[in-house]
Amino acid sequence: MRAVIWMLDALGAVRGRLMVWAPVFLSLGIGGYFALKVEPGPFVLMPVAVVTMIFATLGWRGPERLRIPATGLALVLAGLVLAAYRAHSVAAPVLHFRYYGPVEGRIVDIDRSFSDQTRLTLDRVVLEDIPPDRTPARVRVALHGDQSFIRPVPGLTVILSAHLSPPEGPVEPGGFDFQRLAWFSGLGAVGYTRSPVLALEPPEGRLALLAFRLRMAISGAMQARIGGQPGAFAAALMTGDRSGVERTTTDALRGSNLSHLIAISGLHMGLLTGFVFASCRYGLALVPPVALRINTKKLAAIVAIFVAAFYLILAGPSVATRRAFIMVAVMLVAVLVDRRAISLRSVAIAAIIVLWIEPESLVEPGFQMSFGATVALIVVFQPWAKMQHHIPALLRPVAMLLISSMAAGFATAPIAAAHFNRIAEYGLLANLLAVPLMGTVVMPAAVVAALLAPLGLEAPALWVMGKGTAMILAIAHSVSGLEGAVVAVTAPPMVALPLIALGGLLALIARAIWLRGVGAGGMVAALVLWSMVERPALLVSSDGAIAGLLGAEGRALTKPKGAGFVAKSWLEADGDLAEQDAAFVRMGFQGPKGALTADLSGTTIAHFSGKGSAGRAGDACNGGALVILSEEWSGPAGPCLMYDKSKLRETGALAVYVGSDGLRILTARDAAGDRLWNRRIWRDRLAARQ
Structure with a gap:
């Protein structure tokens, strides 16, 4: 009890520095929201909001010793509620299937893609045979081919034929979540066009156009x-x-x-x-x-x-x-x-x-x-x-x-x-x-x-x-x-960066020596966890087009080109500076093109890709292998563990780890959880599979 009173008195002594720590407390709540595996509903958020107001009142009018901790807890909970409110306030329709056809929209942004192609972000989107209440608020289209017919400017309404698809999830479980970024950016679909972009209406928005x-x-x-x-x-x-x-x-x-x-x-x-x-x-x-x-x-x-x-x-x-x-x-x-x-x-x-x-x-x-x-x-x-x-x-x-x-x-x-x-x-x-x-x-x-x-x-x-x-x-x-x-540098575990940030702030800003020591210890612990991180023995893309097996030389890939963003992301997360074609020739997979096999801790990994790959997968499925198939499997279920195109749409990318009891498979869906930015996509994919 004395220790608690001493800590409350110590917190009261630094009340004048509360403003400095306010964004830190707020960040803890915001970070906690994004770390959740299940989206909190109104029956969770409403009680949290009430508790937030109670703590805020205690911080303002409560006993002197309770004001600092109450204010800190109020800010943490306020950060969680604020992030949840923001996520719901930007909600917009997301395309849940692949679309090819006419696209009409107004240019609101112009940038460049991963492959250095010009990209247009469009709002006021119109898609053929899709009702307005299910049409994405914004779509982003990369321009390929000859696009010399117009000069894109903000405010210009254009029409084009494009391939669109829902924003993709992480390229590996626990990796960068593009679906989340797209959700907060208002992007409901991304894609590309190889046909000319044509101007439909003159530019709108005088300030944006003038700028x-x-x-x-x-x-x-x-x-x-x-x-x-x-x-x-x-x-x-x-x-x-x-x-x-x-x-x-x-x-x-x-x-x-x-x-x-x-x-x-x-x-x-x-x-x-x-x-x-x-x-x-x-x-x-x-x-x-x-x-x-x-x-x-x-x-x-x-x-x-x-x-x-x-x-x-x-x-x-x-x-x-x-x-x-x-x-x-x-x-x-x-x-x-x-x-x-x-x-x-x-x-x-x-x-x-x-x-x-x-x-x-x-x-x-x-x-x-x-x-x-x-x-x-x-x-x-x-x-x-x-x-x-x-x-x-x-x-x-x-x-x-x-x-x-x-x-x-x-x-x-x-x-x-x-x-x-x-x-x-x-x-x-x-x-x-x-x-x-x-x-x-x-x-x-x-x-x-x-x-x-x-x-x-x-x-x-x-x-x-x-x-x-x-x-x-x-x-x-x-x-x-x-x-x-x-x-x-190898990708760190999820907890490492928050530990480094919080530990660094304590070490730099805190006045008490013991708090600075705690901060330094947190940073050291984060670096130790980072150095011990385990990379997946096998990675599989969400469409089954490419797989990567970790070996003595690094990760061996099943394709020398294609799926370049996925391959580059995997290699960089491994801490590997090799190019995709160099990773393809590494020891790991063997066999003819489109029908590669490898051994992973006694389990055969069979990867079939390309046109007609489903016809080549039958023999492998009879042997109890882990089969990756870029097409849909319509044959009988065998003793193998089959991840075909349909199942991968449901699970997302795969990460396979080797444990004492065999292989452990983590899916992108399991790692990402059920959140606003992915729940509709997972639900529609599961319904389509059933």
């Missing part, structure tokens, strides 16, 4: 002035238009851990608004009549907010750009109300706003890396402010750059490794060389060019910007070309 035309005009002008990949890179930085960036450039940026420079995020927004804020403030200070009559600091903050808003509109309101704008806006508003702009409290407020608007952001790498890096920088610069006076003035910028790069790098490295299964070995070196160029050359030159463009005098500034982007790309290519530049 797109301005974006493309600026992008074209920059690429024409600067030229080559430096120009394409510069255009991507300022407008978000990556159409001119080649795959080799993207690979070099990824291999040197500089890919964050091409995604408009907190770094760009911070550098841009920081330069505008400083220029405006110190520029006005040079005019004594103005500086003596108005608060130049607040005026500079207002100007910087408007510049950030314009940058948001120009670059397009992507998730990362919106998040960066919110973070910058909170800090600039803090300046307007005479509060510290860069503080843990400001970051906490920004995180609460983002999580309140889009709770699903919590499970996205962009949110985790942005706020992880920001928190680490703020925590590190608190002692830096006290010790910088002991460092020679000429060395301070170098020391500050080194410390900030190391802090941000250490904070984001485990997050990047968990999501992308790779670590750029020399990423710190690349960032030490490239980020200063971004802050001192590229972004200032871009702002000067924007100011001089109406006068037609932007050429010198763009020349400087081009030199800066060329140097950054040279650094990226040089660093990524070093031996061992990229190290592959």
Whole structure:
């Protein structure tokens, strides 16, 4: 009892820091919602909401000792309810069968696919013979073939013939869940077209169309002035238009851990608004009549907010750009109300706003890396402010750059490794060389060019910007070309990243030494669990088209090409940098094309794919094997364990583990559970099978 009272008193002593921990408590509830295997219904959520209000009341008016724990529990439960509400509020019809036919819709987004094809996201969708109440709110279509008949712009209504299908589940049980991402993005179907896309009605939405035309005009002008990949890179930085960036450039940026420079995020927004804020403030200070009559600091903050808003509109309101704008806006508003702009409290407020608007952001790498890096920088610069006076003035910028790069790098490295299964070995070196160029050359030159463009005098500034982007790309290519530049990392267990995040926050922010020790211990435990993770001995895709057997050389695949996204995802999760064709020739499967077999702990694995594969599977099914068939099986049930096309539609991808009692099969459906974003698809597939 005394220990409980002591803990409550200790919590009461840190009441002033509750704001800093508020987003952490909120995140625990949101993360708990996404970790559930069964979707909570109204009979669960309503009592939880009532309990949330009770705890909130205790936190506000309850006994002093209970206020902190009650408020924390209220925030945790509020996060769960908030995430559930958000999931229900974005509910929209999802296509539950394969569709081929005419598709009509209005373009709302233009991007590029995994295979570097242009993709259109359409709303106001019309599908032939499908009633409006069952038509997806949005569909995404990749464009193949000759598409020179129109120039896609937002707001343009188009018509095309397309192959559409429901959003696919994870490529392996427990892997990245595209169905969940599609649900929160409003995507009810994805597909492709090989026929021409034709314009049906002129563009709508004046603001979106004007922003797109301005974006493309600026992008074209920059690429024409600067030229080559430096120009394409510069255009991507300022407008978000990556159409001119080649795959080799993207690979070099990824291999040197500089890919964050091409995604408009907190770094760009911070550098841009920081330069505008400083220029405006110190520029006005040079005019004594103005500086003596108005608060130049607040005026500079207002100007910087408007510049950030314009940058948001120009670059397009992507998730990362919106998040960066919110973070910058909170800090600039803090300046307007005479509060510290860069503080843990400001970051906490920004995180609460983002999580309140889009709770699903919590499970996205962009949110985790942005706020992880920001928190680490703020925590590190608190002692830096006290010790910088002991460092020679000429060395301070170098020391500050080194410390900030190391802090941000250490904070984001485990997050990047968990999501992308790779670590750029020399990423710190690349960032030490490239980020200063971004802050001192590229972004200032871009702002000067924007100011001089109406006068037609932007050429010198763009020349400087081009030199800066060329140097950054040279650094990226040089660093990524070093031996061992990229190290592959095995996918972690689900619990590892939350443990690292919570442990890191405790170790960095908590004031009590014992809490910091608990946080450090949690991080160590997560890394130990990560190092002991077991990868599936056999993986099977949800359509049965490809399988992968883990062996001494790595995972052997049954196809040298095709199903490229699935194969790449499997190999990356294994911590394997091999290409698909190299994985195909590894020892594991043998036999003729389309009828491969392998031995897994005494059990025969038979994989039959391609046209006519069902006719070749009969003999294998008589021997008690595990049979994977990419077609539907209509023969008699034998002593084998058969996963044909129909059954795989019901189960999703398979992961097979070897245990002491034989093979253990985990399906994507079992791993994902019964959630809003997959329940209709699983239910329809099961009904079709029955």
